[in-house]
Amino acid sequence: MAYDKFEILKSSAYPLPIDNVDTDQLIPARFLKATERKGFGDNLFRDWRYNSDGSAKSDFVLNDNKYSGKILVGGKNFGSGSSREHAAWAIYDFGFRCVISSEFADIFKNNCLNIGVLPVQVSDEFAKKIFAAIESDPKAEIEVNLPDQKVIILATGESESFPINGYKKGNMLNGFDDIDYLNNMKEEIKAFAETRLF
């Protein structure tokens, strides 16, 4: 699934300082019934965003007009639980291109990278600084600079580097995915398969 290239993103952000946000919250199981990748953004955080009668919960961050932007800043252990890529799709479809957290669950992080949402891992202290910046100005802009692997709070100039391996970085910068890579390895793979015992 090809996606838009990611280089430098300057945007305000939505703060969600809750730990262990699991994939069942990101997208509850009852919304996993589609057979196409469409419409998941409406159900992002469905049960935190809407009451059971469908009305919006005004105190939930995504329903708060103060906030805007393409960045979601979450608490620790973001995206734990199920492997459902629908969670990452919902984030993308809602309009996010980047999630910042001090710790990501492994499968969720891979899913994000595979569909063009950049997971930016920062230290606990830097996460706190970002939350503080948004608290003092809900429109505070954050720069996520993939080529330099840096995240910068523009109002204060504070910044931190984030890790990403060179291969994945190249994919994100170019909008490539792993299938493009693996497709060029067919002969090597066939030869390897011959050697398998079972």
Next chain:
Amino acid sequence: MGNTLFDKVWDSHLVRKVNDGPDVIFIDRHLVHEVTSPVAFLGLKNRGISVMFPEKTFAVADHNTPTINQHLPVTNIESANQLDTLERNTNEFGISHWGLGHAKNGVVHVVAPENGVIVPGATVVCGDSHTSTHGAFGAIAFGIGTSEVEMVLASQNIMQAKPKKMRINVNGELSNSVTPKDVALYIISQLSTSGATGYFVEYAGDVFEKMTMEGRMTVCNLSIEMGARGGMIAPDQATFDYVQGKEFAPKGKDWDKAMEYWKTLKTDDDAVFDKELTFSASDIDPMITYGTNPGMGIGLTKDVPNVEDTKEGKETFGKSLEYMDFKEGESMIGKTIDYVFLGSCTNGRIEDFRAFASIIKGKKKADNVTAWLVPGSHIVEAQIKEEGILEILTDAGFELRQPGCSACLAMNDDKIPAGKYSVSTSNRNFEGRQGPGSRTLLASPLVAAAAAVTGKVTDPREI
């Protein structure tokens, strides 16, 4: 320096190392189900590529399937569409499909081992996080996302950075009524739900050596709940005995050759782990969870902890207790419950039904309890009948449902209503996991059985 079991299996599947990037790893067995595969198949079609090794992929319908009247058409239109889509896609790409009504149907992680699809030393993936179950066989097994499902269908390979390695040792004798589920919930409560993030775990020590394959599957299944990519246990005679003779297991000369290799699959004495933890079996009690992640577990007879005594952040902990309507310092014993769910890829195997039956035998289901007893597969269902367990269940006022994931994730009609409490043998107690507003207490089949006959949280040792 020696190698770990994990290194041995991983390295033997390494097709290419990408410079400053992940490893390209060959996948021996790919399991597919109806929920996470449609978009992957669509992707293949859009790119105009075929499935590279269709015989290495096995498709099962389970997440969306009803657990009653499976002979009737599925009434939920979207679920029916997903089931049909799986059938169409597997036909089109030449993949075997154990759909609704098929003799081999059931929860994907129950049926794959049961039919010999899983063997030691294999790499196994599935678009489902509890793929970690299959580590019980000394396989490297982990959950993947839909893009990766497409990747494996297209190339039989996956690109993954090699995780760090952790060994968790549990030694000694487990006390009465302490089951593999309790061992796993105990470990998760000690590590928290992110304590093993970035690691692949090997379970070692005499507790796991003495465990049955069913028990090992329960433990490895729950590895993901502490954030681990997966967990594995070195194969031994119990493993080989379980696999031998199963339909898809190697036969004859192939078996002998495989056995020769499988016997080498253990961690070398001088191998080093990035992290090593050791627990004592005697510290483990029957467990129950009180909160909204599987790390929020305690010994059944203990009180709900104060926030200072947990690994949770204050806000997160408070939100969790509010959702459950529990208070710090409260006793879990005696809490009234409404539902009991026995089933799932964690505890839907024959041993789990035997354990449940051992408690409820000669008693009656409590009037305030709705019980959903859902076998993991038709094969388990048949065993339940053959062993006379069905009679015990029926005499006590219980009904047996048909196999599927059921209330584990509540994608079908088996939803726990808002505000109700369910003692569940499944694996996740997240908000709304078992239905919007549902409140889940994770526990073993023994604890679930004790709750089913008393209508409240009860110590199975007191029954």
